[in-house]
Amino acid sequence: MSSAFDPGPPADAAVVAAGEQWTLIFVRTLPHPLAKVWAALTDPGRLDQWAPFTAAGDLSRPGATTLTTVDGPDRTDLPATVLRAEPPTLLEYTWGDDLLRWELAPAGDGTRLTLRHTLAEPDLAPMVAAGWHLCVAVLDRLLADDPVGVIRGRDAKAHGWDGLRAAYADMFAR
Template sequence: MDRKHFRPGPLAQVSRVPVADRWDLVLVRDLRHPPERVWAALTEPARLAEWAPFLASRDLGAPGEATLSTVDGDRSLDAPSIVLRADPPNLLEYTWGDDRLRWELDRTDGGTRLTLRHRIGRPELAPVMAAGWHLCLDVAGHLLDGDPVGPIRGREARDFGWDELRAAYAERLETDGEA
């Protein structure tokens, strides 16, 4: 796909769940690839560099410390990370600064049901994070399809429908009684 023609796909299944004094943004996407291929995209630094909002200092497929560097244009911000659980190709859980990400991969007839649980500090961040992950996962889908469009990160996301996605996810979260 020509990058300039990239447009985000339909909204994902989304919810915001209170957990103690924080919230989990839960985003569910179906991918038409087996969990083993999705796992590689979630853990291998070279593949993460093609779609994720950060660069990883090492393979995330094993427990231990890492650094995740958020990228925005020519700027990057390093955040400490600890891979807490790595059960290939079913479950990956790690910290990203103060947040926690849990990726659950369930095999389906058509590929993988991917559930992201992103623990956030404030409920109003849910639509912002949902929009960002939506774009990232759309880009990951193209990468897995063999049709890479390149990463869409930081302010550049506004050029690819981020504002509209944020508004749509905010409305969906309110409609679902989550706001």
């Protein structure tokens, strides 16, 4: 069994205007090699262990797919299109009306992960940041071979989501 789960303090994050949309920029340095992080971002079997959705196909190739948001027993299929896949440094895809761009760069022995999640409304940014914060913390533990199990949807409330949302709201208000 894994040790206790602590998602840690808020990550480096910001919200910037992009025309009529807003982009959450979420940055985390993970102590894992680029190739390992890339595989976790693109392989459906690995995504299912940490992401807020399941993927109908491999995200390492451009093309249409479906991402299914999971919240307890509820499942919502959303169309997705992988727009760019440049292993192991750039992955960009749509998720419903949102656009996600994952940028990976070497950071010592690890990987600097930058997520640019474009949203229709800036008010969603603290909630989205808190959700990705938990997901990336789960991803880090998964890649360290110390999995805690996927935490998504309403289950996130039991793992500090409310406090993280409030912390990100304060951060973005400055």
